[in-house]
Amino acid sequence: MPLAHRGKSFAFGGRGRDDAVMTNVPEGFTYRVRKNGDVEVLHHGRPASVLRGAAAQRFLVDVEIEDPQELMARLTGNYKHGNERMARNHPRNRQR
Template sequence: MPRPHGFTYTHHADGTVDITHHGRPAATLRGPRAQKFLGEVESGDEQLVMARWTGAYKFGNERVARNHPRNQGRR
């Protein structure tokens, strides 16, 4: 699986966390979710954690899904 890249996050004084992907807003976390995110991002691979929290990452099956007979009529 390709490693995600291009994610950054900003932790604000009010506890809000903004996550961007290539400069575009991807998610805003507040309260307990923001604290949980900060705990995960400190203890693991930052890019992978941010990709997982935003849902903006590839699963590796896009090519396989494109070739599935169910999707042949949608090109």
């Protein structure tokens, strides 16, 4: 059922309410390995972070195991934005 507000109706893109799930999945991250072994993390083609030494080597191992987008988002600091505390206290998340 569409929501109505001040004479305007808002639909969920032609899908039912149960199908309208919004997820904040990181995207747009890439990386490249430099000749000297450093790893440059890019976000939408722009440099976001540079990993050197042991951190670069650990990243290259972890990127094969974990979700690469989420890993790069965590490493660049573009991961948590302050709403996690409120989400943790939400009734559906209290058992976690």
